[in-house]
Amino acid sequence: MAYEMAWLHYHKISEKDFLKFLTAIHVEYEDSIIQSAAEEITSAVRDMFGIYLPYEKGESREGILLKLSKKDELGKEGYHIYPSGKAFVIEANSSSGILYGAFQMIRLLQCGYRAENMEEIKVPDNPLRMINHWDNMDGSIERGYSGKSFFFQDNEIIVDKRIKDYARLAASVGINGVVLNNVNVKNHATELISKKYFKQLKEIQRIFASYGIKLYLSLNFATPIELGNLNSADPLSTEVKNWWKDKLNEVYQELPGFGGFLIKADSEGRPGPFTYGRTHADGANMLAETIEPYGGIIIWRCFVYNCEQDWRDKKTDRARAGYDHFKPLDGTFAGNVILQIKNGPMDFQVREPVSPLFGGMKQTNQMLEVQIAQEYTGQQRHVCYLIPMFKEVLNFRTYCENNRDKVSDIVSGKTYGWTNCGMAAVANTGDDDNWFGHDLAAANFYGFGRLSFDTGLSSEKIAGEWIAMTFGTHPKVQKNIRDILMISWPAYENYTSPLGIGWMVNPHSHYGPNVDGYEYDRWGTYHRADHFGLGVDRSTKGTGYAAQYHNPNALNYETVENCPEELLLFFHYVKYTHRLTNGKTLIQHIYDAHFEGVEEVEVMLKMWIELIDYIEDSVYQRVLKRLEYQLEHSKEWRDIICSYFYRKSAIPDDKNREIF
Amino acid sequence: MAYEMAWLHYHKISEKDFLKFLTAIHVEYEDSIIQSAAEEITSAVRDMFGIYLPYEKGESREGILLKLSKKDELGKEGYHIYPSGKAFVIEANSSSGILYGAFQMIRLLQCGYRAENMEEIKVPDNPLRMINHWDNMDGSIERGYSGKSFFFQDNEIIVDKRIKDYARLAASVGINGVVLNNVNVKNHATELISKKYFKQLKEIQRIFASYGIKLYLSLNFATPIELGNLNSADPLSTEVKNWWKDKLNEVYQELPGFGGFLIKADSEGRPGPFTYGRTHADGANMLAETIEPYGGIIIWRCFVYNCEQDWRDKKTDRARAGYDHFKPLDGTFAGNVILQIKNGPMDFQVREPVSPLFGGMKQTNQMLEVQIAQEYTGQQRHVCYLIPMFKEVLNFRTYCENNRDKVSDIVSGKTYGWTNCGMAAVANTGDDDNWFGHDLAAANFYGFGRLSFDTGLSSEKIAGEWIAMTFGTHPKVQKNIRDILMISWPAYENYTSPLGIGWMVNPHSHYGPNVDGYEYDRWGTYHRADHFGLGVDRSTKGTGYAAQYHNPNALNYETVENCPEELLLFFHYVKYTHRLTNGKTLIQHIYDAHFEGVEEVEVMLKMWIELIDYIEDSVYQRVLKRLEYQLEHSKEWRDIICSYFYRKSAIPDDKNREIF
Known part of the structure; x- marks a missing residue:
């Protein structure tokens, strides 16, 4: 094997x-x-x-x-x-x-x-518990950090033993839906719903089905043009509708029981209904109506924003975009459409507020999208156990109702009685021997599945289970690895970008550190740091984003005094000399957090080294290497961030540590 | 055609x-x-x-x-x-x-x-007047901004009519040597000196020869390993020497009159004699001795530095590296070895001091390498007429002797009586219809050839000739285009990185603006900007680089007072409040220069538009589009650089212009 x-x-x-x-x-x-x-x-x-x-x-x-x-x-x-x-x-x-x-x-x-x-x-809490693979048909994986795709190679679908073993891993933690291909559907992937690929898809569907998993595909909204040779994909065109009717008839003839489609439309250059002056609802509903007779669903992503922003423009706010686009459409979507919403309004940063679409829309099925691929959280070269982050999101009170108003209540259907809803995670798998690049990154796949099945499980409980299954029940193994996992997200947050400001990574690769990497770019992602302070004013005096929440969240986010401190710079421009609740200045917090973050990685490394006699050697060495790398790279983060802010603020570190 | x-x-x-x-x-x-x-x-x-x-x-x-x-x-x-x-x-x-x-x-x-x-x-001033193509065998061009290679495609050599037309263009301005392939010799390019490619090379050599041009190739120092299956490329190994002897015998059997080799060794990951504990002289001389019977020459690049530097390390200085590596070897190179030295100690920035190797080594043949591919000067999307820069380099007095001490004297052989010497330019050609991407970029190829033939020609005179040949002699055409060309380099310098500091571009692509693009990286390229000022101290109190020059250059570079102002930040860390000779503070100079640079581009665009009735429409439109783009992009430079330094220094612009 x-x-x-x-x-x-x-x-x-x-x-x-x-x-x-x-x-x-x-x-x-x-x-x-x-x-x-x-x-x-x-x-x-x-x-x-x-x-x-x-x-x-x-x-x-x-x-x-x-x-x-x-x-x-x-x-x-x-x-x-x-x-x-x-x-x-x-x-x-x-x-x-x-x-x-x-x-x-x-x-x-x-x-x-x-x-x-x-x-x-x-009984599982969420009706839908899905994995979204961003696998491309050439075998590459968008934001993949553990090798190549095991579904695709050279524009062909692979059907081998690994498909079944993947299904076993997924089903073992309760996953019941898998989207096979990248949401950016181009070239060959557009042809997945054609004769060319039905045979292999059928085979994969059969294997998945024997583990209770439904097969889904990502869809190119412009398929009628690219595959059907129509000159439009206008969702209100009869010709287009008929084309889809025939196409879906063909799909379901070949793939009975097929789950449905995930669609990224009018986002980052992907085609969508905007081209034809139609709304997202027009686009989604047309497909939903067509797939409805077969029991399929349409999952429509809400990751829609202006990615051609001028960095000089301080009024436009990418964070607002999802709500601004979709909130007015509430109540207009068909019953078998689900809006899939990223946990935060930006893009899987180490710390973001919860998207105001949760609880903002009350008459539209919603699904929470998280990312276990660690795109912005160390790319599976750093340990970053994300379950505590997901727990915070699930436990966030939206105040959309007087009770059952948490995100977990909403996406599980409890709040509004939905049945088409749940949770989805962008996959962190690949064809590496250990599936996840970093052996400890497996905990995020495992944990996501378990959490989506049982949102009441604690992060520690999930960690304990996964450690027991993977490394055994020895108390030292349990304690040390659980501690490594539980430290890892706060540590990553400490040594990377401070207090919710995010980004500070290299464009395209999304690996850091690069403080100004996105500062003068077109992606709507700015920290606005200057000599006096940093942060983005999203109060009503700024971009007004804070007002997209229900009270008291909106009121809390509105002021520096009431804003949760971990999100301070997301919502406010704050001076370096501002005192935080612990009495430290903001700049001193930045210095301290970055030094602490590195110290925490030192602890993680030390705890791993203590396990040398308890872990199979090849695994021990693999993890050791990555932790050593993480320690070095966390120092790179620390030194660059501290130097950047020291050079800008000219305020020295209270503790006189070396800053360059 | x-x-x-x-x-x-x-x-x-x-x-x-x-x-x-x-x-x-x-x-x-x-x-x-x-x-x-x-x-x-x-x-x-x-x-x-x-x-x-x-x-x-x-x-x-x-x-x-x-x-x-x-x-x-x-x-x-x-x-x-x-x-x-x-x-x-x-x-x-x-x-x-x-x-x-x-x-x-x-x-x-x-x-x-x-x-x-x-x-x-x-009589041409320089014995060797060469073009170095950085064309790869897959058809791509490293730092190519005008299409694909017309020499190579899909790992084959192209022999078609364009080869002759290229030779005509080159010979018309006096070029007598062409290196066909990229100095980074890998994979198929290593095999250029094998049976696989002799037939086509012979044909190209024949075409070149009929225009007085010698054919040269870039060489992989590890060829004996990669092509010969030896397990070493040690220049002192008899086996290796014998292998080269046989190989060169074969090469000259097939390609009599072949010029010789250009070699990038022990630089940016390329193999070289260091692997075997040998010096550059050992490496070059072994090849020189082997090629000598055939009248060939070995051109050895001096672009050797530590590209794994720690940005925290303020002692190591990339600018020092060329001199530190090669100066001690003066007098040890064979007579048919030429050291090819980039004009500056860094890498083709818009402004650099002249390399101290010129005049620093007195007993070693030297050749000046400039780059007409505008890698750091607008990548042929911006107009940047480089001949004035090359003139400054050629006219630089090294003070290596009491007279005939200019770079032009040295590389033409006048100072020390060398015959193997001259000038080389990294090519700016490609398979675009107009050869150079930007129609006005042709002036750099033309100008380089003319200047290497006759170093006494003025930039204006060369521009005038080229304009007459390309667009005719109408006074308005002559005046406007000459003005555009003559403004272009100072304008580019104004709106990009200030006073010799260089870089501020994106890693890899080398296109800007990105102020911190190379600030926290491993390439030895830092501006060290903080709240108080910026620049690199290269005086004896800093890295000591200034002392690599002869006096009075060394003495001038040593102090802020005597340092030529255009190189101030290359040699010194200077406060924003420092007064320049024109009475402005450094920060105000930065603001003003950037606004002026954009205004200069506005003038360039205006002058071009005045030519609408004088220039063939398709060419007029092509250039118009690029100038419009240049104007927009110069604003991007201006706004980012000004914002960066305003945010860092907190010193407002005297003139209250909008800075973000």
Whole structure:
């Protein structure tokens, strides 16, 4: 095997009380998903206990029972697992539920649970739990930091064993939808919905389906022109509508059960309804109406802004763009359209406020888009465990209603009763042996899946599970790696861009540090640092962005005094001499945070080195190398940021550390 | 014809007194170069006068006579042209001299001279007058801004009509050597000296030779490893020497008359003698000894520096590197080795001091390398007529001797009696219809050739010639275009990086503005701007670079008071409040120069627009578009540089102009 199996590589366990169930797997009903569940259990039991478990059809009161039931409290995909006499029962209303229950049983075993503590009922919180791959058909991956695509190569689709193993990894953490190709759909990718590729897509769909995963594709809005030779893609044109009708008929003939499309339209140069003077709703609804008879959905991205801004223009504000574009359309989208909204209004920075579209639109299905590819958070060369960030987003109170107003309530459908909603993550996988470039980056894929399934899980709990599955349950291993993970996001924030200002990276590559990298550019991303201070005034005296929130958020963001300090520079231009709540000046905070960030990486490295005897050597060395690199690169960040602000402000460091 | 012929596209002229010579061309001796000369005259006379000139062998006293003579004062390549009764004589000691005389006769006619004023004796000042192409074998051109290579495509050599037309353009301005391929020799280019490519090289060499041009190639120092499968390229290894001996024997069997090699060794990642603990002299001399029996030369580049510098390190100075590396080797190089030295110690910035290697080494053949590709001077999207810059370099007094101490004296061989020396320019050509991307960029190719032939020509005189050849002699055309050209370099300097500090461009692309683009990078290129001032201290209190010059240059550069102001920030860290000789503060100079630079571009654009009725429309429009672009982009430079320094210094503009 040319690649490893991450958290599905099982460790031997010595839990004796579970042995009593290991007589056989009993299956009352059989389909490809249940077969997968049985297979997963069989191989896990073999690896964990060294026991080969026979597989039997029909009822039983002993062994591991996979049992379809009809219990309202288990919903569509929920499960109930429990020991019952000589049996361990995995019960659900659907095959998918059974598969998730099976993976949960395995997980609990790997985490060292005794059978008596293994009863659990869980219905997934989010209806849609998706991975968005930005894989290009030439095999490259946009913002990919762990090798090439394992879906595409030389404009062909790859169908090999790795597809199934990918499905296993995804399903094991509850993923039920995968978008195969990059949202920037060009050239060959436009042809994915043509004869040329149906055969292989069918095969991938079959493999995905046996793990409860629906296949989705990213769509080029201009397909009628590029593929259909029409001279328009106007969503209100009958010719265009008919073209799509025929096309979708063809797609569903070939790919019954196909999930639907993800669309980036009128964004960063991609075509869209604006070309024809139509709205996003016109564009999305036309496709939604056409796909509706097949049960498909249209996921429409809200990442729309002016990427030709003049840096001299201080009135235009990229942060405002999503809300300004989409809020007026609330209530006009079809029921099978979902707006997919990035967690923040900018673009996956280490710290952003939550997008005001959450809770801003009340009559439109929404989905939260996060990025586990660490585009702006170390590109999988730095450890940056993002689950705590996602937790903050999910727990953000929008005040759109009096209760159930958190982002997690909204995107899970609880607030407004939606069923087409959920969470999506931009993938961090590639064809590297370890799938994720950095071994510790696996925690973000694992964690995203688990969190989207169960938004109540804590970051520490998820980390603990993942460590147990990946490295085992030794207390030192658990503690040190959990500490490394939990330190990593705050540390990255400390040694990179301060207090929500973001960017400070190189254009295009998005790797830093480069303080002025985006300062005089056209992308709407400015820090406005001068001799006296820095930050962007987004209060009503500035761009007015803060007012896009409900109160009290809007009121809090409006003033320097009430603004959450971690977002201070996102919302306000602040002088270097301004005192923060801890009594430090802003400039001293910048210096201190950057030195602290590096010290935190030193701690992370030290904690990893302590694990030398507990981690398989090749993995130990791989991670060690990256942590050593991270330490050096965090110093580069520290020194450049500190030098930049020292040279600009001329205010020396209180502690007299070396600044260049 | 898919391309134009630049200054070899002749205009009709009405000069009656020359008609009397237009009876025939008489040739006493015939070879391929003289045939070229006759051909050039025939076609020029046809275009200019509408007369077809018969070609006759043998002596005559009428018509245009091409005459080989033996006169010491004409040297190897000089010519004497003069009217003599019913004959116009072009006399020289060599066929090349006759060719140059023929082109000069044509030039004078195009410039509107009467026959009686056309007597001229000129021996070229520089023995070697070379063009260095940085063309890659895949067809790309490193720092190419006018299309693809016309020498290479898809790793093959192109031999077509354009090769001859290129040779005509080059020979018409006196070029006698061309390096075909990029100094960064990799992959296929390493194989240029193998069977694979000899046939086409032979053909190119034949075409070049008929225009008096020798063919040279850039060489990969590691060729014995990459091509010969040796495991070393150690210049002192007998095996390596023998390999080269065989290889050069093969090369000269196939390409008799081949000029020699240009080598970039131990520079920016290219292999070289350092790998084996040998010196540059060891490396160059081994090749020189091997090529000597064939009359070839080895041109060794001095562009050697540490490109892995830590930006925090203020002691290491890239400017010092060339001198530090090569000065100690003075006197150790073979007679057929030439050191090729960039005009400045950095890398073709808009303003640099002259390299201290000129006059620093007295016993080593030297050649001046300039760049007509406008890598750092607008990339042929901006007009930047570089001949005035080259003139300043040539006229720079090194004080290496009491007289004949100028760079022009040194590289022409006058100071130390060298014969292997001269000038080389990095090419600005490509396969664009007009060869140079920007029509006005042609003046740099033309001007370089003319200047290397006759270093006494003024920039204005060269501009006037080129304008006459290209656009005609109308006074308004002459005046406006000459003014545009003469303003262009100072304007570019004004609106880009101030007072010799250089850089402020984007890494890799080298296009600006990006003030901090190279500030925190590894390339040894820093401005050190802070709240109080900017510049690099290269006095003896700083990096000591200034001391690499002879006095009084060293003494002048040493102090802020005596340093030539245009180089102030190259040699000194200076406060924004420092008063310049014109009474302005440094910061006010920065603001003013940047606003003035833009105003100068406005003037350039205005002067061009005045020519609408005098310039062929397609050319007029092409240049108009680029000048309009230049105006916009000069504003971008102005606003970013001014904003950067205003934000840093907090010192407002005296004139209250808008700074962002």
